[in-house]
Amino acid sequence: MTTDDRIRDADQTVAQGVDPRSDAAVSTDDLAGDLTGDPAVMELYARTADRYDRLNTLISFGTSNWYRRRTILSLKLPKDATLVDVGCGTGVLTLAAQRFLPDSTSIVGVDPCSEMRALAEGAGVRDVRPGSFSHIPVDDSSRDAVVSGYAIRYAEDLDEAFREIRRVLRPGGRLVLLEMMVPRSPRGHRAMEVMIKGVGSRVFAIACGSWSVRDLLRHFWDSISSFAPRDVVLGKLKDAGFTEIEYRPAGGLLGEFRATAPVG
Numbered sequence: 001m002t003t004d005d006r007i008r009d010a011d012q013t014v015a016q017g018v019d020p021r022s023d024a025a026v027s028t029d030d031l032a033g034d035l036t037g038d039p040a041v042m043e044l045y046a047r048t049a050d051r052y053d054r055l056n057t058l059i060s061f062g063t064s065n066w067y068r069r070r071t072i073l074s075l076k077l078p079k080d081a082t083l084v085d086v087g088c089g090t091g092v093l094t095l096a097a098q099r100f101l102p103d104s105t106s107i108v109g110v111d112p113c114s115e116m117r118a119l120a121e122g123a124g125v126r127d128v129r130p131g132s133f134s135h136i137p138v139d140d141s142s143r144d145a146v147v148s149g150y151a152i153r154y155a156e157d158l159d160e161a162f163r164e165i166r167r168v169l170r171p172g173g174r175l176v177l178l179e180m181m182v183p184r185s186p187r188g189h190r191a192m193e194v195m196i197k198g199v200g201s202r203v204f205a206i207a208c209g210s211w212s213v214r215d216l217l218r219h220f221w222d223s224i225s226s227f228a229p230r231d232v233v234l235g236k237l238k239d240a241g242f243t244e245i246e247y248r249p250a251g252g253l254l255g256e257f258r259a260t261a262p263v264g
Helices: 003-015 039-059 064-074 092-100 114-123 158-168 186-208 211-225 230-239
Strands: 083-086 107-110 143-149 169-180 243-249 254-260
Touching: 039 114, 039 186, 039 211, 064 092, 064 143, 064 169, 083 092, 092 107, 092 114, 092 143, 143 158, 158 169, 158 230, 186 211, 230 243, 230 254
Parallel strands: 083 107, 083 143, 143 169
Antiparallel strands: 169 254, 243 254
């Protein structure tokens, strides 16, 4: 069975009213993050929280939720694995973990924005806590996986963030950080800036019915264009002691930083 087949089967299970935590459920074998250092950015996410999922759907042409679900399946975790989603936003990635890890005793969504946390809880995330990359509110060595969707760029100190992730992961635990990376070429960089910060910010603001979305997209471009280059991120993961470190391009601006906590 392919990854896509398993996603479709899980969707049908939920649609039929089967509890995703039950034995009948199918199992596998989110732009807020560490924003506490910038109140203006926190306020921007608060203003756009109720438009956030719609914006993601429009920008990704409807593939955003599918991609997050596929991320959870790609980890190939046991169905009782424990996991924390840092910068969970409205909870899309956390909900995917709940769906595909039905026997887990603890799946936690963490976000510093109260409006985002409220939406995550309303969507069905069972355990949502305030926190960030500088303070992940779970015990030492308690997680089989740490995931994050488009939030690591908000970490004020990557070294501190990776130490905190190491703290909560069990030996051999998996890390996946989804992030948007700007094109390296000047021409590609300029083209994407015009598309996102210029034309796109206006078009999607109209489509979402809120000029706050325009402000969010303009901030979005500024945040991804100022984020550390991929080689720097990979180097800091290595300095933090992670193993099996890699960056996987995922199409367009999408990419994934992956690593494993050392054993022993």
